[in-house]
Amino acid sequence: MASSLSLFFLFLITFSATLTTPANSLPTFFPGATYQSLIKQAKTPKPKLPFKAHYFPQTLDHFTFQPKSSKLFYQKYLINSHYWHKGAPIFVYTGNEGDIEWFAANTGFMLDIAPKFKALLVFIEHRFYGESMPFGKESYKSAKTLGFLNSQQALADFAVLIRNLKQNLSSEASPVVVFGGSYGGMLAAWFRLKYPHIAIGALASSAPILQFDKIIPWSSFYDAVSQDFKDVSWNCYEVIKGSWEELEAMSTQKEALAELSKAFRTCKSLHSTASARDWLWTAFVYTAMVNYPTEANFLKPLPAYPVQEMCKIIDKFPSGAAKLGRSFAAASLYYNYSRAENCFEIEHEVDTHGLHGWDWQTCTEMVIPMTCSKESMFPPSGFDYEEFAEQCQMKYGVLPRPHWITTEFGGERIHKVLKRFGSNIIFSNGKQDPWSRGGVLKNISASIIALVTEKGAHHVDFRSATKDDPDWLVEQRRQEVEIIQKWLNEYYADVRHA
């Protein structure tokens, strides 16, 4: 069985279409669980945020000059000016692939530190997500409209909007620091590198800027997920690893779907065993990503250290119990920690309407090759670029540019390249986060810093502080504040020496 996953933080997960695919053939390519569906769940009830929404008339195409590229669209951004006064810093969140409100709600760190810095908080929505749709409901219609969705246009949006905002606030001397998590963290780091005249520094949390081309091994991500489980319990890892085979075996049986539907307590009968596989897969991957040290509700409500809790469930079964059933029980923690579900809508979340945002990006610039090694707890799989490209061509009528991100933003030999170039970037990563293997994990220079925690997960530092936060997390945030303060002090000192 093979699977070519193109998965990002809360990006579209694309799964093997069928469990009956023989091991040496390659899966088709279609969206499984989706980011939007996750958001839908996560943001209910919608949090009350201390922000005011604004809409900026943004240029559609910054890099060509044609009558149609001068078209404007309304880009949403959120403002909190409660602590700010003219001249004080502006902290900008460089929005990633989704509704900006959701990122604002899950980046409490910025709100927590705003009073200390008297900072203006700005969360800018990424084009083609949330309400920032350049072509309204037609935005995802085809390559003709989606063509304008990419990271370089997004960075230029940020540049134009920030410059304009400072002008409107008559606060052009305010230093800007950009913040971002996950893809947003990549954008924050790249923004500092490409627009140093606009942002004096960047805090890029869990930004896997090295996940492209051949910079890191393609199996890194799933090896890391597996390591999280191995670290808790070898048995747990082996049970999950063995469960795929059991699932595959079922799929060849008559009545398999009915049996599986019952075993997985689905609300409606399953149409494909692949759905069950995707459902399990999602649970393990996302639980590893949000293996937070405190109870949290980012993707789903989960207990502290949920990987540990999943493995407790698996390890409690008698040793002869079917692996698939144990994996199901563990995955249920992810989907039903709050015990609100009587049954699972396993296939319900598949919705192909308007969910092409990140999928489009992975089919054009964000080509992130992923494989599953034999050592991972997932079925081994390769990455066939030709097939991937063909599927993108079929789907969107465009071919990916697999080397473009590394051409435009670099990444190869990053420690040598940035050793003598650039400054003021923090790359923060938690090693529990499988994306951390694509991150910058060692200091590059005196001011391009890696802050790495052993027990941290996906941009845990960006979450609101809680009374239960462990010391290492408190310390990580303290260091971030200290470094940002240093950037600001330097900036103001430079201004004074005009």
Place this chain on the structure above:
Amino acid sequence: MASSLSLFFLFLITFSATLTTPANSLPTFFPGATYQSLIKQAKTPKPKLPFKAHYFPQTLDHFTFQPKSSKLFYQKYLINSHYWHKGAPIFVYTGNEGDIEWFAANTGFMLDIAPKFKALLVFIEHRFYGESMPFGKESYKSAKTLGFLNSQQALADFAVLIRNLKQNLSSEASPVVVFGGSYGGMLAAWFRLKYPHIAIGALASSAPILQFDKIIPWSSFYDAVSQDFKDVSWNCYEVIKGSWEELEAMSTQKEALAELSKAFRTCKSLHSTASARDWLWTAFVYTAMVNYPTEANFLKPLPAYPVQEMCKIIDKFPSGAAKLGRSFAAASLYYNYSRAENCFEIEHEVDTHGLHGWDWQTCTEMVIPMTCSKESMFPPSGFDYEEFAEQCQMKYGVLPRPHWITTEFGGERIHKVLKRFGSNIIFSNGKQDPWSRGGVLKNISASIIALVTEKGAHHVDFRSATKDDPDWLVEQRRQEVEIIQKWLNEYYADVRHA
């Protein structure tokens, strides 16, 4: 009389359409002398260059992903591999607004230093110039095609081409240094800033990256031209300054054109006094730019220090002589130093076919406001952005983005922004060059260096060394070589410490 000039190195000069425009109204906007026409003269006979031409299949639009933006075009580049071996440095000239052969012929410095560094020389042609026409003969047809002509696309071209070339040469470890003069120098500096992972350093000669927005006074350029003449002879400056009025007075007389045609020894009768004005203007501006210390043939054959020679001509006349006649005599040095002309084709050079390249760029991104102050030797004039924008809209159907270059590349407070960001750029300037006032004239950091010579003119350091070169020029080039050597030493040391 007012004139809104948008002039760059050898960029389109746009002149006041008529000399009869009253002082408080604004000129229309049309191309006068053109870069291409200058090249045509300059490159006859075509020099034999030690380069081989190649053509790279280049992506039309790097920043959108649409079926049509994947269109490829053939981008020309020149290679000299005579001194090179695998792993040795690659010196790339980032081509500017014209035929790449012409830049190669006038950047002998790179050939001069290639043996010392065992460097591969690569001259890359800028898209939409020379033979690198994405839409063949239709390339300049309208905004639909011209839309893809801009500096960001050009920089991405360089990045893609260089990366591909290194791969094809199996020499990915070769350090790349970029070189460029004038607009090409801007591109070289910007390339190092935006693509530090591709170029380890940049030598940007006469690159007026601060000539945008409100960074420097808009009158800087013409004030500097005037200063060149003032410095040689106050009388010379006053004669030129007074000649415009005499020309204007003539234009109201009957038979003025016939008289002027005779006085200016035109081959064909003039249709407009404005042509005579443009012709004089061009001579003074370009002579200031190429006020080289040795006899040279860049734009035209000229003696050493041609501004001095022009002023000698003017100062030799008896003091009562008409100023216009003296200006004409001085300008004749520019047009006829080789004494090959029996008459002047003053209006001949106006050719509106296919010359929109730079004009398009100034109408979109390269908005360089220019005015003539009362202290200049040109008629005072302002810059009316609204009118300029309207003319661009009429001409191309697009509006300029006057703040885009400073948003994309910065420039404001550059000494503070780059003090703690970036490295390995030399900004070289000669103060005779009127463009130098838009250049970086002071060191920014330990490795972003300004090399300024009092007597240098427009990228004189890039010209082939001659036995007559003054000491200051020899010394400037020596410093450039020394600094580049330092970059390379650092690079190789970093590689060894892998």
